[in-house]
Amino acid sequence: MSAPVLEAEDLGVRLYPSAGAVHAVNGVSWSLRPGRTLAIVGESGSGKTVMSLAPLGLLPPGVSSDVTGSLKFEGRELVGTPDEERARVRGAGIGFIFQDPLSSFNPMRRVGSQVDEPALIHEGLSRRAARERAVELLSMVGLSDARRRIDMYPHELSGGMRQRAMIAMALAASPKVIIADEPTTALDATVQAQILELLMELRERLGMALLLITHDIGVVAGMADDVAVMYAGRIVEHGPARAVLKHPDHPYTRGLLASVPPPDALPGTRFRGLPGTPPDLMAVTAGCPFRERCAYAIEPCATRRPPLEPVTVSRDQRSACHVHPLVVEHDQPAEVAP
Template identity: 50%
Template sequence: MPNGAKPVLQVRGLKTVFRTRTGEVHAVNNVSFHLQRGELLGVVGESGSGKSVTMMSLLRLLPAPPAEIRAGEVLLNGRDLLQMGADELRDVRGGKVGFVFQDPMTSLNPVFTVGMQITEALRKHMGLSKAAAETRAVELLQLVGIPDARKRLKAFPHQFSGGMRQRVMIAIALACDPDVLIADEPTTALDVTIQAQILELVKELRAKLGMAIIWITHDLGVIAGIADRVMVMYGGQVVEQAPVRELFANPQHPYTRALLKTIPKISGEREARLKVIEGQPPMLSAAPSACPFRERCEYRHDRCNAENPLRRAVDGREVGQGHDVACHWQAPAPAARETAHA
């Protein structure tokens, strides 16, 4: 590693396929990335881009069959999760790696109290006694800003509002001091003012606890506010990866560039017309031999049909370390970029 620091999570060449009656769906194709300690990596993409399936594959949370992880390695602190036995893997899930899902209603069990659901993780993973686990659970609820924590332990999920439920989910994910927290669209189901509360909470917790976070979302606004580095996914592949400011100031992939222009702004000049990305996302029914974005791309040429582009560095650093893009087309120099971005 040129940076010196060893990443806490390193994913190489991950490939996940679903076998269905109508053929195979190549949901994740050759995805590689790494995560440094204390870093927040944003993963952006539309539905079907493979962002959730990638993260589920890391912990082997997908039902197999139909899912099959066909290739790759997932190194957590140097150990490959894909080769691990079931018992060891169970210690990782909810232990070293915490997971927060999109919908806090369906991911909490409605028939158990919130307290039971938090202490379950503590007793299984950390071997705490009942009393110790409860004390820790109260601490956790206080940490995520739930008032009257001791009393709320006895409450059921339906007695919490959406935002409060998501705080409970975060408390459960944080219960065992994870090295990595994976948050899959954690604020998508929430209203903007509640979303702002949760984003603020995550920023605070991160500063306090220093864990690495992977934050999956389709909302570029959220990413701009919290991420250090961003990975853009399309059609099951990583199409661009860069530090957050670099990505927004200097997008290289035609998809990223177009995506940034389809969103109206909340301040500044009101745009006369929104840019449109014509067409639909690809079906992923065949192993990709061409660029997945080619049919919607305004810069496509012959090579895009013939060859799936590999990620190449944009700023001279190694792929994955700085800014890289998977595209045959060369974005114009910065002068022209300014107008494109405006």
């Protein structure tokens, strides 16, 4: 098996908002190999975005943070590395796609000059060669009439076209990894389908690895090889996407999946979901952070935080739960828990 291109080990991020500190990410480990897609799934406040951006120095200005643990790109440590060096590694090796293409472009500059900027900086191309590269990149991402559109301003493109242009920008320096943070959340369904198709095709063709941050289980089902489910700053379940989505072990994963209306739902029937609200990270408590919303909770859940450990009945699947409902159901198929 090839070496991981991006690897996190015991990664932690503390954020310092106006008052106090928030342990937004805690002890997170995963690895991403070339050509693979790892989806990080979670709801707001789960830490999925902070985990992916903070170690790379990409939190918005003004947000002060403290990163511990390790994040390595092709074996090179990024945590604690001076900004300038980190920017070099990032610029040459990692491309980014964000949720909102409009706010990711400079509204005052033409699209083409922004798309070719990484190539200009990291590959040392001449201005003319960079312009040709921009046309080539925009054509590659399916932007029709690219030669004319490179001279447009971002607001002159539709949402879908802007997202294509942002993907082109992410590809400009021929990165090994693309980090896509909710890449299709702001798009309409039919445009989302186009963009996901494009991402899959590019990954195939260019052999890139994809770190896909999303809340959309359907996107995970279609795209991901592996999935890590985050809750309250920690990974609560991790494994091959098919195993986790078909046979989730962690009660949170189960609740999250149950929240998605199934295709065979009957109109007018009540929705299944999770009770309560996501935890407040400012108020750290002992035990399992999910226990108050959990239908399976037992006594130790209040005092002891469950470690992320192998789910014995499913290969490569790990879950942070004292109960392990999947194992219980496997051992006692008649007594299905709630």
